[in-house]
Amino acid sequence: MALASPITRDLRIDGFGLVAVGLAGVIAAAVMAKGGPGLALIPFIIVALVFGLAQVVVSGGWLRTAVAKAGPPPPGLIREDESHTMRRAGLPTLVAVVLVAIALFAWLQFAALLAGVAFAAGMMDVRSRTWISKHEGEHDVMILREVTWLPFATSRRPLWAEPRDPS
Numbered sequence: 717m718a719l720a721s722p723i724t725r726d727l728r729i730d731g732f733g734l735v736a737v738g739l740a741g742v743i744a745a746a747v748m749a750k751g752g753p754g755l756a757l758i759p760f761i762i763v764a765l766v767f768g769l770a771q772v773v774v775s776g777g778w779l780r781t782a783v784a785k786a787g788p789p790p791p792g793l794i795r796e797d798e799s800h801t802m803r804r805a806g807l808p809t810l811v812a813v814v815l816v817a818i819a820l821f822a823w824l825q826f827a828a829l830l831a832g833v834a835f836a837a838g839m840m841d842v843r844s845r846t847w848i849s850k851h852e853g854e855h856d857v858m859i860l861r862e863v864t865w866l867p868f869a870t871s872r873r874p875l876w877a878e879p880r881d882p883s
Contacts, residue, residue, distance in 0.1 A: 720789065720860040720876065721796040724845050724852070726805045731841030733809030738764070738835025741816035745828040748820060756828040763832030764839075771840040779844055782875045783851055783859055789876035796863050804863065808837075856880050 738760075745756035796804075812834040819827035848859055857877040864873065 718790055718792075718874075719794050719796050719863040721801045721805075721863050723859045723861040723875065724849055725798070725801055726861060727841045727845035727848070729802060729805035730808055731838045731845055733806060734812055734834045734838025735842060736838075737809055737812040737816060738831045738833075738838060741812075741820070741831025741834065742828055744816075744820055745824050745831065749824055755825060759825050759828040760832040760835070763829045764836045767833050768836035768839060771836060772843075780847070783848055783877075786857075786859055786875040786877040789860060789878050793860070793876070795860075801863075852880075 742756055742760040746753035749755040816827050816830050819830050852858055858880055860876045860878055862873040
């Protein structure tokens with residue numbers, strides 16, 4: 717039997733968490749930079765823009781296509797409990813926190829780069845969540861995504877469109 721979670725819930729948890737890590741990381745790096753905040757801000761801005769644009773080009777199209785083609789859920793589909801979703805979808809944010817924190821003390825500019833990657837990935841998730849929420853409202857459905865044990869394997873998992881509860 718398949719296990720599923722509302723995709724907007726996953727994207728909310730992961731997206732806002734990564735945006736927060738990115739912002740906190742670049743602020744910490746800018747404050748700690750002995751040569752001025754530009755040593756942290758410039759790498760952050762460059763990687764956030766480049767990585768963000770790359771994600772829009774690469775991942776935006778497949779997601780829109782998958783959402784538009786989402787069919788009905790398979791029989792016996794089990795919904796993941798929200799507390800499990802929090803732990804699973806929050807894991808990438810936890811990994812980003814650890815990596816940025818270690819990098820702040822090992823190599824400040826690398827911490828700013830990691831913060832930029834986290835920020836861009838989070839903004840892409842927030843952008844995708846906004847688009848999917850609008851799609852759900854226009855089509856009166858809830859988009860579900862298959863859940864696997866590996867939280868980083870998010871792309872190209874099966875998506876299903878379930879009619880919203882009329883109540």
